[in-house]
Amino acid sequence: MLVRSTTTVIQTPARQEFFDVTEQFTAFITESGCADGLAVAYTQHTSCCVFIQEESEDTTYYGTQLLLQDTLNVLAKIAPPTRNEGQYLHPGPIHIKNAADLRGEHPSWGLNTDGHIISSILGRSATVPVVDGEPVLGEFGRIYVGDLDSVRARERTVYFTVLGAP
Numbered sequence: 360m361l362v363r364s365t366t367t368v369i370q371t372p373a374r375q376e377f378f379d380v381t382e383q384f385t386a387f388i389t390e391s392g393c394a395d396g397l398a399v400a401y402t403q404h405t406s407c408c409v410f411i412q413e414e415s416e417d418t419t420y421y422g423t424q425l426l427l428q429d430t431l432n433v434l435a436k437i438a439p440p441t442r443n444e445g446q447y448l449h450p451g452p453i454h455i456k457n458a459a460d461l462r463g464e465h466p467s468w469g470l471n472t473d474g475h476i477i478s479s480i481l482g483r484s485a486t487v488p489v490v491d492g493e494p495v496l497g498e499f500g501r502i503y504v505g506d507l508d509s510v511r512a513r514e515r516t517v518y519f520t521v522l523g524a525p
Contacts, residue, residue: 360523361396361524362521362522363387363521364520365387365518366516366517366519367517368515368517369514369516371508371514373509373510373512374421375431375509376421376505376506377506379414380503380517381496381501381502384400384494384502385494387521388493388494388521391521392525393489393522393523394489394491394523396488396521396524397488397489397521398486398489398494398520398521398522399484399518399519399520400484400485400487400502400517400519401483401518401519401520402484402504402516402517402518403483403516404478404483404508404515404516405478406471406475406508407483407505407506407507407508407515408483408504409482409483409485409503409504410485410503410505411487411500411501411502412427412501413499413500415427427503427505434477434480434481437476437477438473438477440473440509441471441472442470444466444469446470446472447473449469449472468510468511470510471507471508471510473507474506474507477505478507489521489523504517
């Protein structure tokens with residue numbers, strides 16, 4: 360059995376945004392030499408997500424594909440964007456104090472509860488079958504990584520792993 364892993368890093372802005380990692384994912388599968396198996400895209404960041412969606416050619420002024428913006432708009436009705444402290448129970452005073460004391464974080468960086476909720480709804484991984492060395496994504500399927508933490512620009516890591524037969 361063949362098992363390979365790699366990472367890719369994404370620079371994200373201080374707004375909720377999605378990034379198409381399909382080309383990197385497909386190239387990784389090809390380079391791995393896997394003919395048949397499973398490939399996984401995963402992020403450990405708890406305010407990020409990974410999912411498969413159709414590519415939507417039209418975009419907002421920021422460059423966000425309309426289908427992905429529609430997704431954010433619908434999810435904002437479930438978990439409204441965090442605008443001020445006290446809007447959600449999290450982050451509480453202990454979390455804010457520990458974030459400042461232990462990690463040097465500014466208190467406003469804790470205003471990302473909506474991102475954590477949306478991440479838990481969408482999930483942080485996608486598993487795709489690999490057949491004849493290609494990911495089975497369908498005609499329009501793309502793999503997107505979403506950074507749902509809108510409080511600051513960040514560097515996010517995405518892990519790719521493939522398991523299968525050469």
